[in-house]
Amino acid sequence: MIAAIRSQATGQIARRAFSTSRAQMSSPYHYPSGAGSNLPFNPKSKWFGPGFVLFAVAGFGAPFGIAVYQTYRSK
Template identity: 60%
Template structure:
């Protein structure tokens, strides 16, 4: 028996298959799994404090500057003989 003949035989089955089963229940605010909704509610920090601008700029400068600082620290020094606490040890060239 083909699926089309089954659907023709019972119109209720066709209605059940074609209809999506969405639930129309409201979110319960007393539930521990519901979070507040609205603008800025998805951010993990408060944007309405006095120090938000300062904290944001410190975070942005640190996040943007850290890769460059790490890259500069990983490069070899230009004058490796000057790393000995003020005593200059010059290498002889032949």
């Protein structure tokens, strides 16, 4: 009795067959996907390296420059 109920329940679970399908991208608002496609700059350009270094140095060095300025300014 219990075995019959168990096999029937297993069959019902197996028949449900949950699956997913790829989204249909027929919308005109679909943008290209992939690595780097969502960035506002081009990491493959020749100026990316120097620009990034300049940005990082300015961002990291600004607090130290401000601290030096605050220390040496006349009161």
